[in-house]
């Protein structure tokens with residue numbers, strides 16, 4: 767089986783999870799920035815990771831999912847500034863999955879990722895109480911994804927592979 771791990775990252779959080787997944791995969795495997803991937807041809811399974819931007823997958827990721835995942839077995843991994851159990855996270859995940867609606871999405875991993883200082887400053891200085899409240903919420907994610915999350919991501923990768931193998935038997 768040939769496996770691809772591909773990701774978009776700006777500050778390294780999603781790449782940290784990508785590296786953990788790649789390490790856990792005990793198959794013929796590649797890891798690539800999403801900008802280096804032209805298609806999923808030749809891969810039996812792709813793990814596709816990205817951060818949430820403005821409550822959704824970034825446009826370039828949505829385009830990639832729309833254009834490349836039709837009929838493919840994929841698993842998504844998503845990082846965001848909010849805590850994992852924040853009630854809006856499931857909405858953001860659903861919206862992201864919508865962009866890959868013609869894929870077979872085996873599973874989705876999501877976790878908190880520390881928000882860059884630039885974004886924190888922007889939220890704090892916005893003058894918008896809702897944004898400032900959000901800044902307070904995401905400030906608790908300093909140091910995420912941590913080692914516990916890295917281990918969870920590895921477990922996720924193993925579980926996805928087990929499911930994929932069960933189907934292709």
Ligand SMILES: Cc1cc2nc3c(=O)[nH]c(=O)nc-3n(C[C@H](O)[C@H](O)[C@H](O)COP(=O)(O)O)c2cc1C
Pocket residue numbers: 774775776777778779780781816817818819820821822845846847848878879880881882885
């Ligand atoms: C432009 C921008 C928009 C963001 N919007 C959200 C958001 O809507 N919800 C959220 O929880 N985090 C948001 N974040 C935080 C990132 O999703 C989070 O820090 C993520 O882990 C960054 O991943 P990366 O280091 O791989 O780029 C945003 C970050 C940026 C830069």
